[in-house]
Structure formats: C-alpha cells, structure tokens
Amino acid sequence: MKKQLTVTKLTFALAMAGLTMTAGADTIKIGFSAVMSGAFGHYGKDMENAAKIAIEEANAQKIKIGGSVANFVLVSEDDQGDPRTGVAVAQRLVDAGVVGIVGHFNSGTSIPASKIYAAAGLPQISPASSNPQLTAQGFKSTFRIINTDAQMGAYAGSYAVKDLKAKRIAVIDDRTAFGQGMADEFSKAAKAAGGNIVSREFTTDKSTDFMSVLTAIKSAKADLIFFGGLDAQAGPMAKQMKQLGVNAVLMGGGGFTTDNFINLAGKDSAEGTMSWEYGLPVEKMPKGKQLEDKMKKKFGTDILAYSPFTYDATWALINAMTKANSADPKVYLPALAKIDFPGVSGRIAFTNTGDMKYAAASLYKVKAGKWETLQIQQGSK
Template identity: 45%
Template sequence: MAFMACALTMVGTTRAAYAQEVVKIGVAGPLTGSAAQSGKDNERGVRLAIDELNAKAFTIAGKPVRFELVSMDDQGDPKAGVSVAQKLVDDGVSAVIGHYNSGVSIPAARIYNDAHVVMMTGASSNPQLTHLGYPYVFRLATNDNVMGGRMALYSAKVLNAQRAAVIDDRTAYGVGVADVFVDSAKKAGLQVVAREYSTDKATDFKAILTQIKSRNPQVVFYGGYYAQAATLARQMGELGINATLVGGDGICSPEFDKLSAGAADKRMFCAQGGAPLDSLPDGKTFRTKFKSAFSADVDTYAPAFYAATLVVADAMQKTGSSKPEVYVKALREQAFTSILGPVRFDANGDWVDAPVTVYQLNSGALTAIAQKD
C-alpha cells in the first residue's frame, strides 16, 4: 500500500509538472459598426497565430502552454474601449493585441499600463499613443507622422498637385493624420485651400464638398476611415469634383471600391504601414493559410495582428515567463523576426524603421505603387 501511495504521488507530481499553463491573449477591436470588417480581420490574424502556437505544443521555460483567445468588441468607441480594457484586465489576460482605432487605443492604454498588461496594436497610428510614457504599450505599425507626411509629399511631387483640401473626422486618428498632412503639405509647397471637419458617423458630405468645390483643389485629403471615405468619393463624383482622393491607412481597405461603387477608380491613393503582403517571403503562404482557416481574404491588418501575437509569444519564450512584468523587458531590449520582417521597438514602443507603402485604387483593387523600405 505504501508503495502504491508513493507511486500515485509520483504520478500526480509528474502530471502537475507537465500540466498545461493557460495563457490568455486578449484582442479588442470594432466587431460591429462601420469598421467591423477591419475588426474581424484583425481578430482572425490573432486567432490564426494562437491556433498555430497551440498546434506546435508551445512551451515556456520547458512547460507546456495553451493559449486562449479572449475577444471583445470595442465598437470603435473610446468609452466602450475603456470598459473592454478593464474587462480584459479583470479576466487575467497576459497581453492585448489591439486596439484598431487610435481614439480607442489612447484611453485604453492607461488601463493596460496601470495593470501591467502588455498592449500591442497592429494598427493605431496616432503618434500620441507611444508618447504617453507607458512602458507596456507597443505599436507594430507605422505612425501618422510617416503616413501623413508621405501622402503630402506624394501629392506634391508625384501627383503634381498645387492645391489641396483637407477633411478629417474629428477622431484621434483622423485629426492626427490630417494635421501631419497639412504641416507637410505646406513644407512641400502644396497650398491647403480648405480645412473642413466631419464625424466618423457621417453619411452626407455634400455641404462640405460644395464649399470645397469652389476652391478648386486638385487633391482632397481625408483623415478618417474607409466607410466614410467611400461615401465621400461617391458624393465627390455626384458633385462633379474631379480631384484625386488621398488619405492614410484608414481609407486603405479592399472594401473601398465596393462601398464607393467604383467612384474613385484610379483616383484614390493611400499610405499603409508595412510592405505589400505578397512581396514578403511568407506573404503568399500567409494569405493561403488565412483563406483556408476563415474562408475569407485578408483585408488589411491581419498580418500585423498575427505578427504581434507571435512577437509577444516569442518574448515570453525568451524570458521563460508569461508574466508581463518579466517578458516586457524582452520587448524593450531584444529584436524579433516576423512575417513583416525584423521587429525592434524604440524607447517609446514604436517599431523601428517601420516601412510604409503607397497604394492606388486600380480596377477595384489596391495596387502598391511606391514603397519605402
């Protein structure tokens, strides 16, 4: 009996030693509303990464780990985002991959940082996010200073525009990228003939566009997201405004052409962080895996959210801990490989040497036409 008791104790000890640790990874974004397509795309990127980690029997400090996805809808709304952030913290997540909207990420970041939970966004581009002094906040994306500036220079030097009108949607993202465009445009010799404001729920731009039309701009820069930008493009056509529509990554979506009913074909240009997916060594493989897993095509930022998840997991493995207080040191100090290319973060948590690509809407598809490595 004593021998059996000892044997059972040893078995129990062995099982405990190899019991899987459950590590919760949160993902937050707009799963409903006008940006739901982007939110679902981002969530799928995280889910694909977690499924792959679990399939290969991932270990941390030699101990088997099972990752668990905790997904929440922030509705693209700052107040809802803060509530979601608190729920994720209360649920014990080790990291949050998100959010999508800068206006949501900025207030939510304080919740995560105060709780010592790593937050890594693959999309939010407002520079303020990584200048809050929060050591647990990271951005695996290009910021608005790069994208807004790139589109101003592109408008002046490549499109040869001399007059620009600017509209933003009053969100943290929209205002931020529009402000950078305006400042950069002036430095490039591009005259800003109008600066107008809307909202991220707007469906009628005709009053604004009527005023803009009289200023005869050659480009209209829109600081905001693709659903509203597509409506704007449609109404520009209805009012006979032949200006080229330009914007940052918020309008750079494959959904744009469908939502605009083709109104801006060959006359819409946008900047997006990262290199074109199919130009990356594993890009086409990722696209195939994604389509197989979800019966859907990659939209925009799924690769970045996928990469962010794997970078976080790599940091855990390098430090032998899933505790953010421990593995955050690796994120701050070490370099990582990813589907996007080399990843290293600066003192603010920004991706060092983040690439940006300019796309043109061409026959219904976004075509890369210029790239900064």
C-alpha cells in the same frame, strides 16, 4: 479535505495571474480587442482571425514556458471603436487575468485603454493605432507594430506636392484621433513641401453625407482632397465627388485601401483614388502569402489590412514570454522591449518609445477597379 482546499487555492492564485491548471498544460490568456461590429467591424474581425491563427500555431508547437507546455487562449472583446467602451473592455481584460493585450484598432480607443493596461503592468501591442500620442505617453508597456501618423502624413504630404504637383489642396478629417492626427500631419508635410491648403474641413466617423463639405471644397477649386478616415466613409465620399463634378484626386493616409472602398464608391468613382497604407503589399511581405493562404483556408477570407500586423503582435508577446521563460508580465516585459524577429509583415523590433524600428509604407492607386501598388517606402531604424 485540507489537500483539496490547497489545490483549489492554488488554482485560484494561478487564475488570477493568467495561468490556470489544465491537463498537462498551463493556460496563458492573451487579450485581444478591436472594433468588431458596426461599419468598421470588418477591420477588427480581420485582426481577430490573424490572432487566432497565431495562437493555434503556437499551441501546435507545444512551447514550454516555466517548465510546462503552454496552452495559449485568446480572450476577445469588441470595443465598438468607442473610447468609453474601450476603457471598460480594458478593465474586463485585466480582470480576466490576461497577461498581455493585442489591440486596439482605433487610436482614440487605444490611448485611453493603454492607461488601464499600464496601471496593471500589462504589455499592450497595437497592430493598427497610429496616433503618435499612444507611445508619447511614456508607458513602458505600450507598443505598436505600424507607422505613426507623423511618418505616414510626411509621406503623403510630400508626395502630393512634389510628385502629384498639387497646387490647391483640401483636407478633411473624421474628428477621430486617427483621422484628425493623420490630417494634421499631412497638412504639416504638404505645407513644408510648398503646398497650399485652400480648405480644411471635418465630418464625423458616423457620417455618410459629405455634400456640403464637398461643395465648399469645389468652390475652393481644390485639385487634391486628402481624407483622414476609413473606407466606409471614403467610398461614399468618392461617389459624391463624382456626382458633384469635383475634379480632384482623392488621397488617404491609411484606412481605405480595401475592396470595400471600391464597392461603396463604385468603380467609376473609385478610379484614380490614391492611398498610403501601413507596411508592404501582402505579396511583398516576407510571409504575407502564407498567412493569406491560412486565412482563406480557415476563415474563407483574404487579408483585409491589419491582420499581418496582428499576427506579428501576437507572436511578439509569445516570443517574449518564451525568451523570458515566464508569462509573468513583469518578467517578460523587458524581453518584449528588446524583441527582434522576422515576422510575417517584416522585421519586428521596437524603439525605446515602443514604436517600430523598421516600419514600411506603400502607396496604392485604383486602376481599372483594382488597387495597384505605385511606390514602397522601406522602413529603417
């Protein structure tokens, strides 16, 4: 009886550390959270699918950590793209005994959630949150695998003025940490390049009626509209621009280079829309095509947007644990900070702030109903 109680206590202790006893393997829980419901849920599901593939591949390799074969398990939570829900989800993941987190999607959710993870000493890698504030907080446990808004906004603002020769620019944002941050950085870069911001408008991330905002912009005679927001709103916006006869180029800075945008806008209204996106085009990624083939085979879907970065974020955690020979966050966190490996999306390595050293960006344009690559900015340290 005493022996049974001792084993039970040991199992409980391991569970609290994120490790549970299984037949011949130690279970290591990796947390995942993103918006997986509502208008933007397709982004989160795309990300979760990639994380599942990474976990499946890692288990197939029978990786040994601390002398035992690791059985990695993904613990997923839908944060609904809501900051308050995100904080609650973060605490649930901590309480579940995860040893690291891949997520979140929205900057406005990642930022408050990061405080929960930092307090618990758990590494967090976001595959999609671009607001500079995420890593500017100074938490040693917080990382991201894409460009910041400052980088993307600089590319977009400079291109709009110098390459497109936009003379009168209107800027709209969705009032989220991502949308407003991106719009602010775009405006800063456009002004620095000599551009003229003739209208600065905002909406919400729930709105699909932009008639009043676009009417004001039409009166301002803008020749380019930059929208800080995602595809579920950019699509209706493009359609309403067409209906109102707003003859301006619509440009984004990450978030609506998807088929969903074209479907919502309609091919005629989508034509000519431009958007900067994180990373390389899938076909240019070192192993992008291989990942897409796996996504199609397992889930019947193409890569949407952030799945390559999610796959790499998951492997960054696993590789760091392997390198440190431990799933204890205190032990493997230093190894994560120094990680450097060839990922699906490119070379994965972090700066001392937790940002990407080699983050690339690509510019796309809708031509004949399809997104085509126009330009690539290769990442550098």
